[in-house]
Amino acid sequence: MSTPSSKPDSRLVALMVLLVLFSPLAIDIYLPAMPVMAEDLGVSATRMQDTISWFLVTMGLGQLLAGPLADRFGRRPVALTGIVIYAVSAGLAWVASSMDALLAARLLQGAGACATSVCAFAAVRDTFSGKRCGQMISYLNGAICFIPALAPLLGAWLTAQFGWRSNFSFMMAFAVVAFVLVLTLFRETRPADTDTSGPLLSPARYWSVLKEPVFIYHAMLCLLAMSVILSYVTSAPVRLINGLGLTMDEFTVWFGINAAFNIFASMTAPKVMDMIGSRKTLYGGLITLVSGGVLMLSLSHIQAAWAFMVPVFISSFGFAWVLGSAAGKALEPFGQRAGTAAALLGLFQMSGSGVLVSLSQRVGFSEPELLAFHMFLMLPGLLLLWSAKGKRWHTAEC
Structure with missing residues (x-):
């Protein structure tokens, strides 16, 4: 049990990093293998992209149950259960012989990843308060960005040496190691005064959160910022490998460079918030993302990897600043x-x-147009932040 504080607990932070890595690992490790997987299973590139979109849909919906379970029974048991589900679903993906079987396994895997993610962020909120909570979330996001830097390199090697199914073998092994560490090292953080009365899935439990305009506004910003990243990771293999003819190794280099920008942006976001405040940081992030969309469209006629990736590099800073300011x-x-x-x-x-990215992928946008579209969706949030309501919902100091 714990109460929010401002002092870091290095062991807890390390374990929370471990728990939040399940989701990006499940997305990024097999990105270089997606063209091979699509060919092997006889499906289109858009259909293979659904393995990521569907994973995220289930990961989000599953949190409606995982959150109340974490409040009722504690962060630790729910996290351990999620790890088990993740490992089993990775095994099902490993043996999948059809696209339908692979999608079913990915849906289940999203349910496992959602439990680990909920428990990680709830434990951060349990342990840290105020601005420190937002800063720690930024650090977690920075740690998450190590996966896009390393996982595609590992996935490319695994695919070349052992075939695309080996990526899911690695996920199983990761889950086993994580289970042992969480089981032996994670101490429960749920506050002693947590309300565990009433039905587990009471609509009132969710309404008490959803009726807060502060939550709705910032959660929508997180949604839109995440859609930029998701549209990138699902479109990058199609644009760079299929469209521009890059090799798997060349793709992982570009992907790794962007991950390095993500790491730097996320790790420095807390310092930026310390220097200029979270409101100005949020301003900067929204403006940066919109500007990235303008640049993406301006360079879209150039058939070169750098023309696609440079606006993405810029958007990495916008994403880190928006998520760091808004999530906390x-x-x-x-x-x-x-x-x-x-x-x-x-x-x-x-x-x-x-859902948003899956729908927009079917409109007929080119990959640069798709990314620009999602970057431009940040504009209403920026305009609202300038309004009187926006100033109330996100004060200058928080």
Whole structure:
């Protein structure tokens, strides 16, 4: 049990990093293998992209159950259960012989990943308060960005040496190691005064969070920022490998460079918030993302990898600043309902972005147009932040 503080707990932070890595690992490790997987299973590139979008949809929806479970039974048992589900579903993906079987396994895997993610962010909210909570979330996001830097390199090697199914073997092994570490090292963080009365899935539990305009506004910003990243990771293999003819190794180099920008942006976002405040950081992030969309369209006629990736590099900073400023603010009012609030935030961020990107991919946009479209969707949030309501919902100091 714990109460929010401002002092870091290095072991807890390390374990929370471990828990949030399940989701990006499940997305990024097999990105270089997606063209091979599509050919092997006889499906289109768009259909193979559904393995990512559907994973995120289930990951978000599952949090509606995982959040209340984490509030009722504690962060530790729910996290351990999620790890088991993740490992089993990775095994099902490994033996999948059809696209339908692979999608079913990915849906289940999203349910496992959602439990680990909810528990990680709820534990951060349990342990850290105020601005420190937002900063720690930024650090977690920075750690998450190590996966896009390393996982595609590993996935490319595994695919070349052992075939695309070996990526799911690695996920199983990762889950086993994580299970042992969480089982032996993770101490429960759920506050002693957490309200565990009433039905588990009471609509009132969710409504108490959803009726807060501060939550809705910042959760929507997280959704839209995540949709930029999701549209990138699903479109990059199609644009760079299929469209521009890059090799798998060349693709992983570009992907790794962007991950390095993501890491730097996320790790420095807390310092930026310290220097200029979270409101100005949010301003900067929204403006950066919109500007990235303008640049993406301006360079879209150039058939070169750099023309596609440079606007993405810029958007990495916008994403880190928006998510660091908005996620902590969205969870801030919910000390005794941190699990439920984290679950709803995950629903917005994961399921919302998954549905939005899946629909926009079917409109007929080219890959640069798709990314620019999602970057431009940040503009209403920027305009609202300038309004009187926006100034109330996100004060200059938080």
